[in-house]
Amino acid sequence: MFSGLAITGQTVAFFVIALFVIACGVMLLSMKKVIYMALSIGGVFIGCAAVYLMLEAEFLAFIQVLLYAGAITIMMLFAIMLTKHDEIEKPEPITAHPVWAAIGAAGFGLVILWVVKFSGIKWPQATPDSPFQGQDNVKLIGEALFNQYVIPFELVSVVLIVALVGAITLANKEEKN
Amino acid sequence: MLSVEQFLTLGAILFCIGLFGALTKRNIIIVLVSIELMLNAVNINLLTFARFGLMPSINGQIFTLFTMTIAAAELAVGLAVLISLYRNRNTSDVRDQDLMKW
DSSP: OOTTOOOOHHHHHHHHHHHHHHHHHHHHHHOSBHHHHHHHHHHHHHHHHHHHHHTTOHHHHHHIIIIIIIIIHHHHHHHHHHSOOSOBOOOOOOOHHHHHHHHHHHHHHHHHHIIIIISOOOOOOOOSSOTTTTSOHHHHHHHHHHHTSHHHHHHHHHHHHHHHHHHHHHHSOOOOO | OOOHHHHHHHHHHHHHHHHHHHHHOOBHHHHHHHHHHHHHHHHHHHHHHHHHSSSOOTHHHHHHHHHHHHHHHHHHHHHHHHHHHHHHHOOOBGGGOOTTOO
16 A cells, blocks of 8 residues: 555654554544543644654644643543543443444545545655755744734634633533522 | 655544544543544644645645634633533533433
8 A cells, every 4th residue: 555655764753653643543442441531632642743743844743742732631631530530431232323433434534545545636746855945934834824814813813712711601600699 | 755645544544533433432521532633633634735735835834723723712612511511410421412302
């Protein structure tokens, strides 16, 4: 399937990282305790940050570690601790639902893989030299964000503040009158 | 030399893991986590085309930044809803949240 790939440091690193990410994803699906599931998603996030580094998005890799692996995983753990966290998913009588879900997910995946691999689409050839050569990633992002994308940037900040205020309002205990 | 296909394959596999988790997991928080996994797969795709695409540019990274922000907002609201649901109904099982089920 991946024939024609020269074994270089980059490809080896990519396959190790990909294996780590997928293993953490499978752990998320197969663990019994909810808290272990939330911890294994942290592994997926860190692996994704490594993939971003390979795609030369250093700033986003940093943000990924900071935001996802740091903040979101911890927030998930908080939420699990605040709800029933010592609950173990009990094996249930087998129903048709997970089977259909597996068929659906696998079918969807096969369709995507077919499009990627076998449909004969000519993907653009990768150039060995980076398009962002010698340029500071953070500087590029900053310039694009504050020149071309000012209005979306401001809108997204409004969305973020509204969402966070709404979250506080929702989670706040209502006063008993 | 790595190219588009390997990264797209990784993104597709991650997306399918997330999809399966979101469809079958019973704890609401894990369903939310699976949705985050799918968003991460999409981010990998965006960054792949920003680096290896026909016209590589920084715009894909900007889009990923926006996706991450929206995902964080979504997660904050989702967790607040979950906490409030748990307080009211005392369960974190998806199948018990069937008040609006037809």
